Amino acid sequence: MIAYNWPRYAAALATAAGLAAVSGRLPPAPRALARAGSAAAVGLLASATAASWLVYDRSELYGYGWLDAVLTQEPAAHLVVGTGLDEASDVLAARWPASRQTTVDLYDPAVMTEASVRRARRRVPPPAHALPGRPDALPVAAAAVDAVFLVFAAHELRRAEQRRRLFEECARVLRPGGRLIVVEHLRDGANTAVFGPGAWHFWPRAEWLRLAGHAGLRPVAERRIAGLVTAFAFARGGA
Structure with a gap:
């Protein structure tokens, strides 16, 4: 930090x-x-x-013990989407060695101008196997994965249209019944109390619910971590 x-x-x-x-x-x-x-x-x-x-x-955040509360079964294939700093793919690969993992890096220095993200990427480079992608074009086939992970990733897309297209793409690549896992700080009272104006870099809970609903995903689980981070699970219909 x-x-x-x-x-x-x-x-x-x-x-x-x-x-x-x-x-x-x-x-x-x-x-x-x-x-x-x-x-x-x-x-x-x-x-x-x-x-x-x-x-x-x-907290339990990076131990992923909370994952059992939002994802009911091990995915046969999963996708990790990052926007600068990927601290999820290695842990998830170790957790599910039999699950086929795809990692996509959406980082675009022309759009994501936060200096903190650049410093983070220098300290923790993206995985060598990460595929480049865009919010409106994930390099993954339709209905190819059982779970998609956006761990502290989606809030870095500051343009509303990019966030909307990303959620649409996540819905596209999910199999029926698959789940999108979104982990974020929220712009709420608890985060404002400890981060002050910095909490305005986060998006409110209603934004994630709105984006999921627009993409045809329904909320199925929600878990608060350490009182300041929220993990959402949104499911694609059809199963």
């Missing part, structure tokens, strides 16, 4: 230090505001760091 977002950490610390430094030279009312702002910057930095540590290092 810190390695991928260190400029934001540096900016927050610099802001807090600057406000603290000038506060002593200000009249009482502005001094109180400056000190409150400094404390808020430090507090938000601490809460975001603590929350990230809890979710990514201490």
Whole structure:
């Protein structure tokens, strides 16, 4: 988290230090505001760091123990879609060695301009077997897989049309009865409380339900992880 977002950490610390430094030279009312702002910057930095540590290092998230609650059986074939940082394909391949895995990388530096994503890709390159793809054109045949995984991937598509087309493509490649697993932070009260304005980089729960419904997928399971991450399962009809 810190390695991928260190400029934001540096900016927050610099802001807090600057406000603290000038506060002593200000009249009482502005001094109180400056000190409150400094404390808020430090507090938000601490809460975001603590929350990230809890979710990514201490929770069940990357152990995938929660998966049994949203996916009822091992898929014969599954697809992992990434948009910059893929931390799911290796774990899922080890979990299901008999399941045929396809990995698709949608990263497009012309569209996904987040510097944190570029830093993440340098530290954790995409798998060598990952296929390049587009949100509107996954290189997978229709009805070819039993499960599709979007793990912290879909929110990086900032254009609504791209998200819509991706969900349509996920529905296309799923077999009848197959499931789309979406794992995301949500723009909600809990995430806003710990990440502050950073929570606006996430999308609200209603957005994922809307996209799934538009693609003809129905919600069948939902699991909250560490109080801050939500795993959705959407099923394709026909089974």
